[in-house]
Amino acid sequence: MTDHIRVRFAPSPTGSLHIGGARLVMYNVLFAHGQAKREGRDGKFVLRIEDTDRKRLIEGSAENLMEGLRWLGLKWDEGPDIGGPYAPYVQSERKHRYGEIAEQLVSEGKAYRCFCTPERLQEVREQQQREKLPPGYDRHCRNLSAEDVQAKLDAGEPYVIRFAMPLEGETIVPDLLRGDIVYQNDKIDDLVILKSDGFPTYHLAVVVDDHEMDITHVTRGPEWIPTAPLHVQLYKALGWEMPIFAHMPLILNPNGGKLSKRHGGVSLNDFREAGYLPEALLNYFALLGWSLDGKTEIYSMDDLLQHFTLEKVSPSPSTFDRAKLDWLNAQWINHHLTTEDLALRVMPWLIEAGMIAAAPVDTNHPQYATVVGLSGLLKDRIHFLTEAPDLMSYFLIDDLPDYDTDLLVPKKMEAADVLKVLDAAAELLPRLDLDSHEQTEAAFRALAEQLEMKPGQVFMPIRVAATGRAQSPGLFETLAAVGKERLIARIDLARTKLR
RNA sequence: GCCCCGUUAGUCUAGCGGCCCAGGACGUCACCCUUUCAAGGUGAAGAUCACCGGUUCGAAUCCGGUACGGGGUACCA
Secondary structure: OOOEEEEEEOOOOOOOOEHHHHHHHHHHHHHHHHHHHHOOOEEEEEEOEOOOOOOOOOOOHHHHHHHHHHHHOOOOOEEOOOEOOOOOOEHHHHHHHHHHHHHHHHHOOOEEEEOOOHHHHHHHHHHHHHOOOOOOOOOOOOOOOHHHHHHHHHOOOOOEEEEOOOOOOEEEEEEOOOEEEEEEHHHOOOOEEEOOOOOEOHHHHHHHHHHHOOOOEEEEOHHHHHHHHHHHHHHHHHOOOOOEEEEOOOEEOOOOOEOOHHHOOOEHHHHHHOOOOHHHHHHHHHHOOOOOOOOOOOOOHHHHHHHOOHHHOOOOOEEOOHHHHHHHHHHHHHHHOOHHHHHHHHHHHHHHOOOOOOOOOOOOOOOHHHHHHHHHHHHHHOOOHHHHHHHHHHHHOOOOOOOOHHHHOOOOOOHHHHHHHHHHHHHHHHHOOOOOHHHHHHHHHHHHHHHOOOHHHHHHHHHHHHHOOOOOOOHHHHHHHHOHHHHHHHHHHHHHHHO
């Protein structure tokens, strides 16, 4: 067992960060910064950009990806932005190394140049399909004579370098979650390790980078299991010590199959924009495929750092359950965030909606105290940050948007009775200290008695008049937060609506 | 087709040979609390532990096969 642990996340910058990737990063961080440290080992998490596919590069996606991780609060110890002892952390900048190593393997007879054209490969594949044979490269160039190779080289024919897999025996891929996976070597292809443009394929690049960056544990998606024997053989051929492999489980969409765009958001940004909290996302990632005791549901990142172990991650894929994520998000908002914290998180949405001043979001914002108060009132009713502007609107805006007059008249009540209630309320209001919820409540209950109505029959019209809706936080807190001046105006408005 | 991985309620999971005719959570339903909506509380329904064989005094747990689901099968990662 090594005295230190180094793991890495190596995304290709071809789009936005998928939540499967985000979960992988979290596991890496928990492993390096949590489990490793608890076991008394030095743990490092490194971020490396795998940009060897020049055709699929998307401008800015590496930066976008890092921004997403920062938002989640997941930190890396080394990476393209902060550097580190194993720089560079961008694959394309390491290009020359891969060429050298591929050439070395060729000279040792462990790899070979292949001059087959894409057309020929296509033909071979089609023929195999017709004859129902397992598809794969037919090793056409594996036994080319030295003269043939030289002649083609001299003629300037483009080539790739393929790894020469052993033709017999078996390759064992030890997997931390699954145990040994055994492959028959003759079933494994001679895969391309260096492309004709001189860039390595994933297979060569990961092995070289992981080795040169001293990666001890390779965590990645399960889609790499089938090519893992190649990687094992590559380590062998190069005489390098093998890392420990841990292929993590896949996240499925509710209909089975890889989680994809069809089923709502899959990129981290989608969730951010939908008003999810990083805490809830991380909490959910932990619950998907891992469990402490089968009972605990709420975990903070600190809790996880204290308890997470990579070995306990389940190897079986799990279905992404949006409803449970939503529940967790609400749990975090309703019970685990302080009102001050909630206020700060809700403010950017309020600014965007034009409901509070567009000033920097901090405790010095002119309406910070107001929003803290509202956050206290609405904490239990908010499931997503995106709901805040709507739920807080009637507290922050002077003029209520028009609402249906029928709303003012509860079932089993006549408009005339409602008018009586509102008239009485309008008269009562100037004398009340709204900040004293008890006094307000007592006054309105007395009013109900005097009008020979149930309290609810008095409360409801006042609620609607004050807010323009049938649902709100507790009436008396709500009235205080709306403020006396606006309240009087709104009750007057309701009275005119009823007449 | 071939190779590989997986399989406990609709979903996420606990379980590592007797404590399990299977525990927790989401969702669903009912009731309670209540000035509305939430939040909260209580409770209910829901799993022949994929199936079939075997090992064992005893299996969700170990072994084999089958079925189903998923992944891979590129000069993409």
